[in-house]
Amino acid sequence: TPQATLYQRLGGQTVVETFVSRTIDRSSTDERTKRSFDGIKLAPIKASIVQQICSISGGGCKYEGETMAKSHADAKIQPREFDALVDILREEMDRAGVDAGAKNDLLKLLAPMKRDIVHAAR
Numbered sequence: 001t002p003q004a005t006l007y008q009r010l011g012g013q014t015v016v017e018t019f020v021s022r023t024i025d026r027s028s029t030d031e032r033t034k035r036s037f038d039g040i041k042l043a044p045i046k047a048s049i050v051q052q053i054c055s056i057s058g059g060g061c062k063y064e065g066e067t068m069a070k071s072h073a074d075a076k077i078q079p080r081e082f083d084a085l086v087d088i089l090r091e092e093m094d095r096a097g098v099d100a101g102a103k104n105d106l107l108k109l110l111a112p113m114k115r116d117i118v119h120a121a122r
């Protein structure tokens with residue numbers, strides 16, 4: 001029998017949509033992260049992040065959005081802002097009932113994106 005994909009272990013589409021939606025809603029109002037979301041429409045980012053997570057976790061989607069470097073460049077995101085958003089994501093995966101192993105496996109796939117998302121001072 002084939003192994004479950006990470007996407008399946010995360011709970012599939014409904015669960016991924018739930019924790020992504022709540023993460024972005026909270027990030028757009030949390031004092032630590034909200035400034036970057038000022039004037040940004042949340043529904044399209046949510047859909048894009050769901051597609052990206054589905055793609056990298058073996059859910060069979062094709063991510064069609066921008067690169068992480070390009071989509072975050074204008075916001076000049078600081079390391080503490082990145083870390084705060086990931087903390088919110090971790091809390092929302094817990095709240096959505098995601099298994100600890102699956103949660104950590106997804107966080108491991110997202111962690112290397114930090115270097116593209118965080119603004120490099122030059």
Ligand code: HEM
Pocket residue numbers: 033036037040044045048049052064065066067071072075077081082083085086110111113114117
């Ligand atoms: C691992 C962490 C993160 C991932 C996986 C991620 C993923 C994404 C994705 C897939 C998009 C949509 C790109 C597109 O559709 O072309 C996006 C856009 C965006 N992200 Fe992130 N992101 C992360 C961290 C952050 C952080 C830390 C912030 C701010 C605190 C942030 C703020 C934004 C904003 C404001 C947009 C919309 C940009 C625009 O439309 O102009 N993201 N992100």
